[in-house]
Amino acid sequence: MKPRLAVWKFSSCDGCQLTLLDCEDELLDIAEAVDIAYFLEATRTQREGPYDVSLVEGSISTAHEVERIKEVRRDSKLLITIGACATAGGIQALRNGADVAEFAAAVYANPEFIDTLDESTAIADHVEVDAELRGCPIDRGQLLDLMSSYVDGRPIRLETTSVC
16 A cells, blocks of 8 residues: 655745656656645645645644644644745744734735734644755755655655755
8 A cells, every 4th residue: 555645735835845846757756656645736636634644835824724734743644844934934934023914014905804823933833743854945855865765664864954
């Protein structure tokens, strides 16, 4: 039985998911080795968990996302955050410590419709994370090594040096 893979998006630009899709030939090998149960950037397939591996892109910026990431964690044996948004709050975290209402009023015609937390936070601030791939976007080679390690049953070892 193939391991079940899910790829999740929270507040982000999709750049890390696109890095996965840009793996081209290697992605085909990965797709043959896993059951892609949930990956809206790539397919309409939406099968419910449990999932063997969840890759999570994006920061937590809304109350709804707080609840959603807890569901993803419950349904995932291994949860791996990918990219600066998921590992550190990302570009959205630039608003942290500022007046969010003031920002919303300056940016949006109808700021009363904006429902956001005062801070954008990393996934690990809300749930246990098994591994993190840092970068903006993530390094393609690190992602492929992580996925092939998992598929081959080898221990996942991540670089501890900066990729930026």
